[in-house]
Amino acid sequence: MGGPKLKLSLEEASRVAERVDFSKMGGLVPVVVQDAATGSVLMQAFMDREALIKTLTTGYMHYWSRSRRRLWMKGESSGSTQAVEEAWLDCDGDALLFKVVQRGQCCHEGFYTCFHNEVPSLLASAQGPSGAKDLRHGGSLGQGP
Amino acid sequence: MGGPKLKLSLEEASRVAERVDFSKMGGLVPVVVQDAATGSVLMQAFMDREALIKTLTTGYMHYWSRSRRRLWMKGESSGSTQAVEEAWLDCDGDALLFKVVQRGQCCHEGFYTCFHNEVPSLLASAQGPSGAKDLRHGGSLGQGP
Numbered sequence: 001m002g003g004p005k006l007k008l009s010l011e012e013a014s015r016v017a018e019r020v021d022f023s024k025m026g027g028l029v030p031v032v033v034q035d036a037a038t039g040s041v042l043m044q045a046f047m048d049r050e051a052l053i054k055t056l057t058t059g060y061m062h063y064w065s066r067s068r069r070r071l072w073m074k075g076e077s078s079g080s081t082q083a084v085e086e087a088w089l090d091c092d093g094d095a096l097l098f099k100v101v102q103r104g105q106c107c108h109e110g111f112y113t114c115f116h117n118e119v120p121s122l123l124a125s126a127q128g129p130s131g132a133k134d135l136r137h138g139g140s141l142g143q144g145p
Numbered sequence: 146m147g148g149p150k151l152k153l154s155l156e157e158a159s160r161v162a163e164r165v166d167f168s169k170m171g172g173l174v175p176v177v178v179q180d181a182a183t184g185s186v187l188m189q190a191f192m193d194r195e196a197l198i199k200t201l202t203t204g205y206m207h208y209w210s211r212s213r214r215r216l217w218m219k220g221e222s223s224g225s226t227q228a229v230e231e232a233w234l235d236c237d238g239d240a241l242l243f244k245v246v247q248r249g250q251c252c253h254e255g256f257y258t259c260f261h262n263e264v265p266s267l268l269a270s271a272q273g274p275s276g277a278k279d280l281r282h283g284g285s286l287g288q289g290p
Contacts, residue, residue, distance in 0.1 A: 008264075032177050039183075041179055044175050093262075095260075114240075116233070116235075119153075120157055
């Protein structure tokens with residue numbers, strides 16, 4: 001319940017960032033976020049270099065929001081912060097995995113994980129051909145993986 | 146050890162694809178792949194609509210390769226196939242999580258998972274300022290998460 005387990009100096013964080021290939025997505029890398037205790041995958045998001053540096057130096061997950069086009073700290077408004085326990089870079093240097101201690105619920109819809117719509121069960125909940133937008137309110141499947 | 150647990154008809158798979166928002170990445174969605182037995186995150190990749198349909202109808206993971214610009218089935222050359230156990234769509238409909246049975250090793254470098262470079266340990270293995278490319282041979286950290 002203490003603070004984050006992983007917290008680097010700016011110099012160390014900058015050296016980590018040098019190892020990350022941001023070029024394939026125009027300055028972003030995909031990030032996978034896993035619950036350190038249960039192993040459940042909580043969410044997938046993106047980081048730019050600044051979000052990565054902020055995450056590594058503060059010990060709390062920061063992302064680049066593609067829709068809002070700005071840096072944000074997870075939980076900055078909801079309180080559902082994510083303290084970093086471990087960080088892993090993949091073989092190609094173009095994806096990151098973070099293991100975190102999630103405070104509260106990860107999903108803004110109140111679910112433990114953002115991945116709460118199972119296939120094919122979600123087919124049964126389809127209410128028409130209107131597509132992805134319906135999922136925002138299709139949460140009856142909700143226990144999470 | 147049998148075949149995939151999740152395998153849909155083309156009609157069902159097409160209905161799932163309708164729920165996925167491919168628009169944010171010009172026709173692609175990020176995909177997280179998790180070992181169904183251990184919960185370890187094995188890799189992160191991308192799917193276009195065709196890769197998703199192929200995955201859901203065959204029960205084996207298919208991806209869109211950004212570097213080779215083509216559809217590929219995981220294991221098509223290495224034999225390291227991934228049989229689908231579960232598939233989950235996230236709250237926004239713009240990311241997918243698959244739980245799979247991995248045959249052999251996931252990583253083309255011979256590691257169990259592609260996420261085998263831990264921060265900050267990878268700093269110790271840095272051999273210069275040349276960046277991400279070094280990681281392809283920086284595998285001494287290798288047990289995987």
